[in-house]
Amino acid sequence: MKKRIPEEIVNEIISRNDIVEVISEYLPLQPGGANHRALCPFHNEKTPSFMVSREKQIYKCFGCGAAGNVAGFIMEKENLDFVEALKKLAERVHMQIPEDDMSQEAKEMLQEQHTLMDLHREAASFYFQNLKKPGSPGAAYLAKRGWSIHTIKGFGLGYAPDQWDALTRHLVKKGHPENQLIKAGLAIKREKSGVYDRFRNRVMFPIFDIRGNVVAFGGRILSSDDTPKYLNSPETPTFNKRHLLYGLNIARTQLINKTLILVEGYTDVISLHEQGFKNSAATLGTSLTPDHAKLVEKMAEKVILCFDGDDAGIRAAQRSIQIFRQTQLEVRILTLPKGTDPDQYIQDEGKEAFQNLLEKTPTAVDYQISLIRRKHSLATVEGKLHFARETADILKQIKSLVEREAYAGRIAEEIGVSKASFMQELQQNGRGFVQKQPYQSSKRRKEFMPVIEAMIPLEVDPLLKSEQQFLKWMLDHSDELDRLTDKVSDEYFHDPAHKIIFSIILENAKEIEENQKKVDLFAGFEKELANIEKTEEHNLPNDEIIYRFTHFVRKYRLQQQLKHLEKQLQHIEELVDMNPKEKEDEMLKMGMEIRRINIELQQLSLQKGVKTNG
Numbered sequence: 001m002k003k004r005i006p007e008e009i010v011n012e013i014i015s016r017n018d019i020v021e022v023i024s025e026y027l028p029l030q031p032g033g034a035n036h037r038a039l040c041p042f043h044n045e046k047t048p049s050f051m052v053s054r055e056k057q058i059y060k061c062f063g064c065g066a067a068g069n070v071a072g073f074i075m076e077k078e079n080l081d082f083v084e085a086l087k088k089l090a091e092r093v094h095m096q097i098p099e100d101d102m103s104q105e106a107k108e109m110l111q112e113q114h115t116l117m118d119l120h121r122e123a124a125s126f127y128f129q130n131l132k133k134p135g136s137p138g139a140a141y142l143a144k145r146g147w148s149i150h151t152i153k154g155f156g157l158g159y160a161p162d163q164w165d166a167l168t169r170h171l172v173k174k175g176h177p178e179n180q181l182i183k184a185g186l187a188i189k190r191e192k193s194g195v196y197d198r199f200r201n202r203v204m205f206p207i208f209d210i211r212g213n214v215v216a217f218g219g220r221i222l223s224s225d226d227t228p229k230y231l232n233s234p235e236t237p238t239f240n241k242r243h244l245l246y247g248l249n250i251a252r253t254q255l256i257n258k259t260l261i262l263v264e265g266y267t268d269v270i271s272l273h274e275q276g277f278k279n280s281a282a283t284l285g286t287s288l289t290p291d292h293a294k295l296v297e298k299m300a301e302k303v304i305l306c307f308d309g310d311d312a313g314i315r316a317a318q319r320s321i322q323i324f325r326q327t328q329l330e331v332r333i334l335t336l337p338k339g340t341d342p343d344q345y346i347q348d349e350g351k352e353a354f355q356n357l358l359e360k361t362p363t364a365v366d367y368q369i370s371l372i373r374r375k376h377s378l379a380t381v382e383g384k385l386h387f388a389r390e391t392a393d394i395l396k397q398i399k400s401l402v403e404r405e406a407y408a409g410r411i412a413e414e415i416g417v418s419k420a421s422f423m424q425e426l427q428q429n430g431r432g433f434v435q436k437q438p439y440q441s442s443k444r445r446k447e448f449m450p451v452i453e454a455m456i457p458l459e460v461d462p463l464l465k466s467e468q469q470f471l472k473w474m475l476d477h478s479d480e481l482d483r484l485t486d487k488v489s490d491e492y493f494h495d496p497a498h499k500i501i502f503s504i505i506l507e508n509a510k511e512i513e514e515n516q517k518k519v520d521l522f523a524g525f526e527k528e529l530a531n532i533e534k535t536e537e538h539n540l541p542n543d544e545i546i547y548r549f550t551h552f553v554r555k556y557r558l559q560q561q562l563k564h565l566e567k568q569l570q571h572i573e574e575l576v577d578m579n580p581k582e583k584e585d586e587m588l589k590m591g592m593e594i595r596r597i598n599i600e601l602q603q604l605s606l607q608k609g610v611k612t613n614g
């Protein structure tokens, strides 16, 4: 809950920050008569129409209409909310903000945060000094990276010496007690006594909060036999990576067309900034959370998600799309070629190539449709069936009716059915499907299709239930999930939320096992999780549960396909004035398809026999 700042304190902060002095720190003001004038910082112009009145302590642009007091200026220019802007102005005049109804405990916590931030600032300058030392391995690494001095300084990069307690000795000598270093995550307690540095022989990336305070560190190894490659500070009173985006302290004042580029790692952000894409930030290698999405929504109108081109990248993109669904942001997806990340790509291909990709980013919906299109060939009935059903699931989640209808029209055209029937399917539950009549002339086809297209929607409850039961098993057996390799993938899940929950459980099995932070891990899926947790579980051996789930899903899908095809066949049979040759062909084709499915079902039921004997 955001603390309220007392009125009189607000007024005092504003009165102690003279608007002309504050704005002059951002742009050159020309004194002229009663007011100062300048080119407007909020819109492009050639003649200055931006006025600042010292007397009234306000600013106003007669071009774009931007206006306000000194706090308003900071909010607009720095992309901060009111409380953050006030805090920045208070700091500028060295004022502490006493928050009137703050409990003793809250005051102590705030005090502790200030102490830990001071400690981080000192640690950052210690690492920076070490980077500058002649022969520093950190400098050698950064030289190879090709980042300019300006960028290195802008991100405050440093080097942690290859010693057990270099930082500890430095900070203790400065009067910081060891337990504070441990609380800040900078040092680790030794078994016997004393502490040692968490970061050693690493290039250091200070992690900043939204206002530019150092609140944690990331360290990249330099010697190949050390692990992990990237090490972040643990969670501390100043740092929770689920609430922070790396580089946002810079990006928030550099948004181009209110657009933020979101990547995964800090080297991605730095390489993009180096090439001029200063409106980029990273999730620090953790999966995106609703808090991240809210943070972005506060300052941007559009977000471009830039993930690696591999399967993990695609999964991360789908999960992020789901989370951004809760916001008003326009979401676009930038997919990189397989096996590369933004850092590597922009180094290899250069700024223009990246700019081109940026300009061609599809919307989140187009992106998801393209993934579905990749999975199913539209040359077969079955392919169309799956394509339509899965795209319907995506379109169903679009809030704007106009946007949904526009997409429905495009999809209907692509699979050769009328828009009306596809919209009907969307309204039903997005899980039914219609079949195209291949051999009728367009006029004739129009006549018959509505009849044919009114298919029975898929009843999904048994499917949904089996998915919930299986996810429940996974949650309760997070130490057994290796058994799923090559047996179960997110393809087995029909429900989009279940698909993502499946990936979350797999990616965070360890945390789940230690029962850590479930609330955070499944943020945005509370409803689904509650349904899963209340499902009763089978009391069967683990392999049997896995086998039954995969068997059930495959059988279920085949049966659904069969049902659709049989219905199709029946309708075609009933058609009286269809061209006999074509009718025969179509029925033959469907007959073949039905036969193929029946064989597969038989094999499945045969398999079952084998399993139990095992």
Ligand SMILES: [Zn+2]
Pocket (backbone or CB within 6 Å): 040, 041, 042, 043, 050, 061, 062, 063, 064, 065, 066
């Ligand atoms: Zn203006």
